[in-house]
Amino acid sequence: MxxxxxxxxxxxxxxxxxxxxxxxxxxxxxxxxxxxHPATRCRAEFIRPLLKTLRxxxxxxxxxxxxxxxxxxxxxxxxxxxxxxxxxTAQYARVSVDCLDDDEPEVxxxxxxxxxxxWHERETYDMFGIRFxxxxxxxxxxMWEGYPYFPxxxxxxxxxxxxxxxxSEVGEATEAKVLPAPMMGGPFVAQSGQPMSASEPRGRDExxxxxxxxxxxxxxxxxxxxxxxxxDRSGDKPRIED
Amino acid sequence: MAETKEISVGDMGARAGELAERxxxxxxxxxxxxxxxxxxxxxxxxxxxxxxxxxDGDTVTKCEPVIGYLHRGDEKIAENMTxxxxxxxxxxxxxxSPLANNVTYAMAVEQLAGLxxxxxxxxxxxxxxxxxxxxxxxxxxxxxGMDAGAWTAFMYTFTEREKLYxxxxxxxxxxxxxxxxxxGGVARDIPEGWLDRVSAxxxxxxxxxxxxxxxxxRNRIFLDRTEGVGVITKEDALAYGLTGANLRACGVDFDxxxxxxxxxxxxxxxxxxxxxxxxxxxxxxVRVEELRQSVRILRQVIADxxxxxxxxxxxxxxxxxRKDKIVTSMEELIQNFMLVTEGPRMPAGEVYFxxxxxxxxxxFFVVSKGxxxxxxxxxxxxxxxxxxxxxKIVPGHMLTDITVILGSLDFVLGECDR
Numbered sequence: 001m002x003x004x005x006x007x008x009x010x011x012x013x014x015x016x017x018x019x020x021x022x023x024x025x026x027x028x029x030x031x032x033x034x035x036x037h038p039a040t041r042c043r044a045e046f047i048r049p050l051l052k053t054l055r056x057x058x059x060x061x062x063x064x065x066x067x068x069x070x071x072x073x074x075x076x077x078x079x080x081x082x083x084x085x086x087x088x089t090a091q092y093a094r095v096s097v098d099c100l101d102d103d104e105p106e107v108x109x110x111x112x113x114x115x116x117x118x119w120h121e122r123e124t125y126d127m128f129g130i131r132f133x134x135x136x137x138x139x140x141x142x143m144w145e146g147y148p149y150f151p152x153x154x155x156x157x158x159x160x161x162x163x164x165x166x167x168s169e170v171g172e173a174t175e176a177k178v179l180p181a182p183m184m185g186g187p188f189v190a191q192s193g194q195p196m197s198a199s200e201p202r203g204r205d206e207x208x209x210x211x212x213x214x215x216x217x218x219x220x221x222x223x224x225x226x227x228x229x230x231x232d233r234s235g236d237k238p239r240i241e242d
Numbered sequence: 243m244a245e246t247k248e249i250s251v252g253d254m255g256a257r258a259g260e261l262a263e264r265x266x267x268x269x270x271x272x273x274x275x276x277x278x279x280x281x282x283x284x285x286x287x288x289x290x291x292x293x294x295x296x297x298d299g300d301t302v303t304k305c306e307p308v309i310g311y312l313h314r315g316d317e318k319i320a321e322n323m324t325x326x327x328x329x330x331x332x333x334x335x336x337x338x339s340p341l342a343n344n345v346t347y348a349m350a351v352e353q354l355a356g357l358x359x360x361x362x363x364x365x366x367x368x369x370x371x372x373x374x375x376x377x378x379x380x381x382x383x384x385x386x387g388m389d390a391g392a393w394t395a396f397m398y399t400f401t402e403r404e405k406l407y408x409x410x411x412x413x414x415x416x417x418x419x420x421x422x423x424x425x426g427g428v429a430r431d432i433p434e435g436w437l438d439r440v441s442a443x444x445x446x447x448x449x450x451x452x453x454x455x456x457x458x459x460r461n462r463i464f465l466d467r468t469e470g471v472g473v474i475t476k477e478d479a480l481a482y483g484l485t486g487a488n489l490r491a492c493g494v495d496f497d498x499x500x501x502x503x504x505x506x507x508x509x510x511x512x513x514x515x516x517x518x519x520x521x522x523x524x525x526x527x528v529r530v531e532e533l534r535q536s537v538r539i540l541r542q543v544i545a546d547x548x549x550x551x552x553x554x555x556x557x558x559x560x561x562x563x564r565k566d567k568i569v570t571s572m573e574e575l576i577q578n579f580m581l582v583t584e585g586p587r588m589p590a591g592e593v594y595f596x597x598x599x600x601x602x603x604x605x606f607f608v609v610s611k612g613x614x615x616x617x618x619x620x621x622x623x624x625x626x627x628x629x630x631x632x633x634k635i636v637p638g639h640m641l642t643d644i645t646v647i648l649g650s651l652d653f654v655l656g657e658c659d660r
Binding site: 032033034035036037039061062063064065067069070081083087090092094114115116118119120123127140141142143144151152156158 | 309310313315317318319322353356478480481482483485494496498501502591592593594595596603605607609617618620622626627630631634659660
């Protein structure tokens with residue numbers, strides 16, 4: 001494969017050099033567009049041998065971070081990112097792995113190579129529902145055991161979703177639940193590239209509170225659009241004549 | 243709701259035989275394991291860390307940290323607001339050094355924007371980062387002494403921290419939640435005479451630091467409790483991704499300020515202290531020396547403080563114009579309006595940036611699809627990695643050593659749980 005040739009890998013990130021020597025050894029290794037560190041895409045089945053090579057032969061002794069990105073509508077939907085550090089040269093490297101299955105995302109675990117991966121992979125599983133195969137103890141880490149959702153997936157609303165309390169006994173006795181947070185007043189989100197009325201900051205999907213109930217047909221409404229924008233109003237009957 | 247349970251005690255005579263049997267079992271050396279829960283609300287856990295431990299007598303055989311009690315969903319919140327709006331949330335990561343978090347976050351986003359800030363802004367940021375380090379290490383040192391039973395050092399370090407917070411208040415308007423940086427600059431220039439007051443603080447601080455460290459460094463009890471306790475090997479430290487003073491105490495010579503200089507750290511002269519044994523005592527010594535080095539760095543920067551603008555003036559799509567211009571000039575008014583409503587216009591891309599914060603390397607991974615809102619913002623809290631090493635190093639220690647080991651790791655749950 002033509003590893004790194006003619007690909008804009010940003011100013012002096014070293015992606016090309018790294019790929020030139022690694023490319024022939026790992027099938028399907030592709031450069032990833034980057035402006036800061038050498039970055040490469042890797043196929044899921046090669047992630048363990050690739051990180052092992054980077055650790056043992058290239059001096060990337062530290063796994064600083066494992067995380068994922070949910071690309072929402074796109075497929076592959078989930079990409080797992082690894083950030084490695086070489087403490088001798090103070091160089092970072094970024095490796096990304098696309099999860100082939102959008103509904104049941106899976107990636108081989110690298111805990112056997114880096115002990116740091118144990119918690120980072122647990123967190124990624126907790127937040128995105130990506131399963132790391134062969135992980136010794138893949139449990140939730142920030143949310144509680146038994147929590148039914150994956151909060152950093154894009155479809156999960158910012159306010160949260162009504163859930164049972166972690167302690168079912170307390171939940172039964174008090175009938176209390178984990179409730180979505182009231183969102184009136186923010187946090188705000190802005191959408192650029194839309195008409196000014198639509199780009200004014202507003203709570204993206206939660207403009208209801210204890211006093212303003214959630215619209216019944218909310219799910220049918222399109223994306224972040226609110227029912228009442230300036231356009232909607234101007235499309236109505238002229239108000240002045242009323 | 244409360245129900246009274248009746249427990250049948252049966253025939254006391256028969257029970258006496260049972261008890262004797264059990265006692266004999268406990269004394270035969272095989273040992274009976276006992277589970278112990280510490281936290282999440284306990285003074286030695288420095289926040290809301292919970293430890294599930296198995297004890298054999300007084301020896302810990304298994305330790306499992308349970309985190310997440312301070313999880314606020316910062317990363318989700320970041321996806322829902324413009325870049326500048328997220329600055330106050332970074333205060334609440336490592337809440338013992340909010341200024342350093344502000345700086346690291348701003349620099350990560352600026353790297354995404356391809357933005358360079360003027361020298362004066364860099365100097366201001368360097369000064370507040372080092373002051374944050376002093377304030378954080380002072381707390382780390384004080385409560386660490388307290389964990390080991392030495393109360394007095396804590397009083398000294400907290401007095402010094404108060405003086406620092408007065409300086410922060412003058413600079414940012416807040417003592418704790420500073421929110422001082424903006425993408426492309428800082429919120430405001432330093433006040434008149436502030437640098438002199440920082441210098442005056444440093445002059446009186448060094449003698450007090452020496453006095454305070456003498457309370458601990460050669461303290462027989464402190465030595466007995468920390469030397470050889472909680473040893474982390476070099477290999478473990480690297481494998482678990484430990485950073486900052488915890489990594490350097492294990493003998494790894496790595497400091498992002500030296501090895502990957504930012505903010506003009508390459509222009510100042512300072513030493514990086516390295517430990518030899520990786521025990522609790524080394525971690526303490528490294529922090530004390532880092533305090534001295536921070537003073538050294540600060541003196542150099544203050545002596546050569548650059549003039550000029552304190553924000554990236556040419557970054558019109560990112561940094562808000564001056565207040566007086568906004569109310570007098572149409573172009574600046576529109577620019578300000580666009581920035582407030584839509585956020586700074588960022589290019590699409592991926593950036594991972596780490597800076598040497600007091601607790602270790604704080605990293606931000608920003609994924610942008612363009613526009614004013616990050617598509618994904620991952621925060622890499624150094625305390626998260628520092629705590630993940632506990633199941634490895636704690637087993638085999640006495641229960642009373644746990645407080646010392648926790649104190650020596652100097653973690654903060656705000657950035658661990660995020």
